[in-house]
Amino acid sequence: MPERVELPSLDRSGGEPVRLPGFWFAAAASGEGSARPALVLLHGCGGPYAARGQRLSERMLEYAAWLNALGVHALVIDSLSPRGESELCTQRLAERRVTQVHRRRDALGALQWLARQPGVDAQRLGLLGWSHGGSTVLAATNLNHPEVRRLTLRPALAVAFYPGCGAELRAGYLAAAPLLLQVGEDDDWTPPEPCRQLAAQASGAAVVFHAYPGAVHGFDGTAAGTVLREVPNGVRPGQGVRFGGQPEARAQSRERLHAFLRAQADVR
Numbered sequence: 001m002p003e004r005v006e007l008p009s010l011d012r013s014g015g016e017p018v019r020l021p022g023f024w025f026a027a028a029a030s031g032e033g034s035a036r037p038a039l040v041l042l043h044g045c046g047g048p049y050a051a052r053g054q055r056l057s058e059r060m061l062e063y064a065a066w067l068n069a070l071g072v073h074a075l076v077i078d079s080l081s082p083r084g085e086s087e088l089c090t091q092r093l094a095e096r097r098v099t100q101v102h103r104r105r106d107a108l109g110a111l112q113w114l115a116r117q118p119g120v121d122a123q124r125l126g127l128l129g130w131s132h133g134g135s136t137v138l139a140a141t142n143l144n145h146p147e148v149r150r151l152t153l154r155p156a157l158a159v160a161f162y163p164g165c166g167a168e169l170r171a172g173y174l175a176a177a178p179l180l181l182q183v184g185e186d187d188d189w190t191p192p193e194p195c196r197q198l199a200a201q202a203s204g205a206a207v208v209f210h211a212y213p214g215a216v217h218g219f220d221g222t223a224a225g226t227v228l229r230e231v232p233n234g235v236r237p238g239q240g241v242r243f244g245g246q247p248e249a250r251a252q253s254r255e256r257l258h259a260f261l262r263a264q265a266d267v268r
Helices: 057-071 100-115 132-140 166-171 192-201 247-265
Strands: 003-013 018-025 035-040 073-079 120-130 157-161 179-184 207-210 226-228 241-243
Touching: 003 100, 003 166, 018 057, 018 192, 035 057, 035 100, 035 132, 057 073, 057 100, 073 100, 100 120, 100 132, 120 132, 120 247, 132 157, 157 192, 166 192, 179 247, 192 241, 207 247
Parallel strands: 035 073, 035 120, 120 157, 157 179, 179 207
Antiparallel strands: 003 018, 018 073, 226 241
């Protein structure tokens, strides 16, 4: 079971840092004094929890366990409940009170917290996010944002699954760290084309882009395919969006993630 922690965001409310609930999954030590890489896991618009409870979602539990088995520490943070929200998925984009500015500052604060933890190699920190959290990965690694550019501690790697790429494409993406960007070719919630353009136009560190044919939003999970009618955003506003796992894309994306971690963080 993870250790429940609380950590400060770089975001502030009432003059004080916003305090973020976190779940710390420490990898087993491999030897005396050995420091391990660590990743911040950034949830999507539904938050980090399973429906109707404070238990972490299967995605978060599964990835944290997988990372721990590779010798990588994992930190899950909750950006919604400190701001009075439980989910953003059913909110129109223009009406959301939790923005990517808030989430970027949360991610950057989490990196600062990670760097101070015993057993963590501060030279091998990374961000891993899905959907809204994938957009956070992009926002937190874009050196065109002054608050990203002025930080001395930056991630060594970044991974985004099916993010919304439009905002960072418009800002111009100057990558602070190598990025693995994985999307579904048939995603009608966060469509692939802006991400393809972002990868093609990015400068700075290398961006590796993969699009999986036939895959929709959530392809790396195991949920049965469905249409989420309550989601007002997407390619066809008001008609819902498709969601569900695709076994082939799930397996391939995990293999590519593993290879990326080996290359960028010397993970076994």
